[in-house]
Amino acid sequence: MSTRPAPDVRGPGRPYWRSGADGVLRLPRCTACQRLFWYPRTHCPHCGSDVLEWLATAGRGHVYTFTVVRQSPEPFFAARVPYVVAMIELIEGPRLMANIVDCNAASVHIGMPVSVLFDDLGDDVHVPLFRPATGATS
Numbered sequence: 001m002s003t004r005p006a007p008d009v010r011g012p013g014r015p016y017w018r019s020g021a022d023g024v025l026r027l028p029r030c031t032a033c034q035r036l037f038w039y040p041r042t043h044c045p046h047c048g049s050d051v052l053e054w055l056a057t058a059g060r061g062h063v064y065t066f067t068v069v070r071q072s073p074e075p076f077f078a079a080r081v082p083y084v085v086a087m088i089e090l091i092e093g094p095r096l097m098a099n100i101v102d103c104n105a106a107s108v109h110i111g112m113p114v115s116v117l118f119d120d121l122g123d124d125v126h127v128p129l130f131r132p133a134t135g136a137t138s
Helices: 010-021
Strands: 026-030 053-054 061-067 083-090 095-101 111-121 125-132
Touching: 010 026, 010 053, 010 111, 010 125, 061 095
Parallel strands: 095 125
Antiparallel strands: 026 053, 061 083, 061 111, 083 095, 111 125
16 A cells, blocks of 8 residues: 655744644744744744744634545555545634545535544654544534
8 A cells, every 4th residue: 555645844834744743733823913824934924023933723623615536646645536635724714725534525515624633654744634523613
């Protein structure tokens, strides 16, 4: 069986890929304006400050939009079609893309509450995935 392709973990996003080691999704937050943002960068996209920190999130949100992938040239993903790629809106506000797992692709819908889990790829790389949240509100 093939393994999940590893993300590029260089640059300002490195803490993001490490954050799943303890099961907690972390995002960058500007200490000047206190706003969370996604994707990681060296300066706040809202106020331009370069004083940033990584804040633990609740790891919950809802499906903002999604697509079902039915063909993939990448062996890891080809073995898993159909699979869902979704834009997740976290309860803290930022949106990020991730796979939805642990459910039938046909059951995914906009507004569906989800919670994070991580695929540990080794080398301190943890890919965030989302699954349906039972009994949660987003």
